[in-house]
Amino acid sequence: MKAIYNKVKRLRPNIEHIYTDENSCYDVVFEEMKIPEPHTMTKAETHLVESSNSSIRDNLARFNRKTKRFSKCIKALTYAIKLFIYRAIVLIAIFVLYSLHGGVPM
Numbered sequence: 001m002k003a004i005y006n007k008v009k010r011l012r013p014n015i016e017h018i019y020t021d022e023n024s025c026y027d028v029v030f031e032e033m034k035i036p037e038p039h040t041m042t043k044a045e046t047h048l049v050e051s052s053n054s055s056i057r058d059n060l061a062r063f064n065r066k067t068k069r070f071s072k073c074i075k076a077l078t079y080a081i082k083l084f085i086y087r088a089i090v091l092i093a094i095f096v097l098y099s100l101h102g103g104v105p106m
Helices: 002-011 025-032 047-063 074-100
Strands: 018-020 039-041
Touching: 025 039, 047 074
Parallel strands: 018 039
Antiparallel strands: none
16 A cells, blocks of 8 residues: 555645545545545545446457357457447546546546
């Protein structure tokens, strides 16, 4: 966990606040690691990331034969991969713009 924090801190040295979901382990870990930034556990500030993660899991189901969404046609798989990547790029762009505006809706 400390390695991830250090990597993020190098990339974004101006972190002012950390938001996480409401998992109680974060308080313990952040205290043990002596993380200096204020920490708030809330769903309001994490919904965009959680939504993206959910979409990724949903779209990756297509590559698991045990699901109803399995594609046997190579053309359908190719389109699914392209759509998945395009959507991921758009979501990342939205997240970056949202972050650059200080978390304020544009």
